[in-house]
Amino acid sequence: MTRKLDDIEKKQIFNVPDGYFKSLPDQILSKVDQKEAKTIYFSPILKWSASIAATIALIIAVSIFTNQPSTVPEIAFDEFTDEQLVDYLIESQGTVDLLAEAVLTTDDWEEMVSEADDISAYLMEEDLLNDILIVDSDSLTIDVFN
Amino acid sequence: MDDRELIRKLKDPETRSNAFLQLIEKYQERIYVHIRRMVIDHEDANDLVQEVFIKVYQKIESFREDSKIYTWIYRIATNACLNFLAAKKRRMFFSLESTTDQLISKLDESILIDGDEIQRKLHAAILKLPKKQQLVFNLKYFDEMKYEEIHEITGTSVGALKASYHHAVNKIEEYLKEN
Numbered sequence: 001m002t003r004k005l006d007d008i009e010k011k012q013i014f015n016v017p018d019g020y021f022k023s024l025p026d027q028i029l030s031k032v033d034q035k036e037a038k039t040i041y042f043s044p045i046l047k048w049s050a051s052i053a054a055t056i057a058l059i060i061a062v063s064i065f066t067n068q069p070s071t072v073p074e075i076a077f078d079e080f081t082d083e084q085l086v087d088y089l090i091e092s093q094g095t096v097d098l099l100a101e102a103v104l105t106t107d108d109w110e111e112m113v114s115e116a117d118d119i120s121a122y123l124m125e126e127d128l129l130n131d132i133l134i135v136d137s138d139s140l141t142i143d144v145f146n
Numbered sequence: 147m148d149d150r151e152l153i154r155k156l157k158d159p160e161t162r163s164n165a166f167l168q169l170i171e172k173y174q175e176r177i178y179v180h181i182r183r184m185v186i187d188h189e190d191a192n193d194l195v196q197e198v199f200i201k202v203y204q205k206i207e208s209f210r211e212d213s214k215i216y217t218w219i220y221r222i223a224t225n226a227c228l229n230f231l232a233a234k235k236r237r238m239f240f241s242l243e244s245t246t247d248q249l250i251s252k253l254d255e256s257i258l259i260d261g262d263e264i265q266r267k268l269h270a271a272i273l274k275l276p277k278k279q280q281l282v283f284n285l286k287y288f289d290e291m292k293y294e295e296i297h298e299i300t301g302t303s304v305g306a307l308k309a310s311y312h313h314a315v316n317k318i319e320e321y322l323k324e325n
């Protein structure tokens with residue numbers, strides 16, 4: 001029985017289909033071409049324009065947000081008569097039902113969280129997370145192939 | 147064309163395509179076999195070797211030339227294999243069969259594997275090793291690389307690589323004795 005490495009002939013045991021290494025370079029080159037074709041290039045001018053537009057949008061959003069009244073006026077139920085409240089509930093029945101249907105149950109929420117976890121786990125497993133967005137710092141290239 | 151000239155042409159957009167073709171033709175077989183030893187299955191090795199060369203093309207600008215280009219490609223290939231095997235292990239979490247056992251069974255089942263029983267047994271013994279020892283053993287024993295080159299690929303110190311190889315040989319010979 002062989003027990004030592006030196007007793008074993010060093011041999012390549014892995015075979016490939018006929019002509020495999022002849023066709024492999026072309027397969028790789030065509031994939032490189034496909035990836036390049038699906039790559040979106042942003043010119044430096046577009047990159048700066050997008051940055052300026054995003055900054056202006058942020059300033060507007062912050063100013064709108066900070067000008068909102070800080071407290072919502074409180075309405076005491078005592079100010080309404082029972083009749084007014086009943087009328088309101090009858091009139092708004094449709095809306096109330098829709099709202100009631102839209103409220104998520106605990107199970108719904110858990111299912112949503114679980115689905116989100118599954119998606120991120122799948123992406124991690126397939127090592128896609130790194131490939132989804134490859135940003136080249138020089139030309140701001142976003143690779144959308146994967 | 148030597149590697150230094152090849153790298154220069156790879157980094158020049160005018161000559162990149164032709165240089166890339168030459169790079170693939172020069173190293174495809176070595177890189178394929180390196181990957182195949184770790185993942186065993188031809189289809190998986192085929193996907194990975196393509197992925198590796200595409201990454202080489204995309205990242206060539208960031209290659210700093212403080213190592214040899216083929217050790218850099220080996221490094222990309224090794225990472226691709228380790229990621230692939232880790233993902234496979236996670237997918238097989240609930241399987242009764244381990245990833246290693248599945249790879250070992252492919253050694254006997256695949257029509258694209260020959261060699262006599264003892265050679266397949268050697269590869270089974272290698273697959274049983276921890277990934278790092280497996281890697282060091284393959285690069286040293288089959289590819290006959292110097293420890294300094296393996297250091298460029300793995301980033302592990304030469305002393306630690308020597309120890310890993312020594313442990314790997316002992317475990318392989320132990321496996322061969324028992325099986």
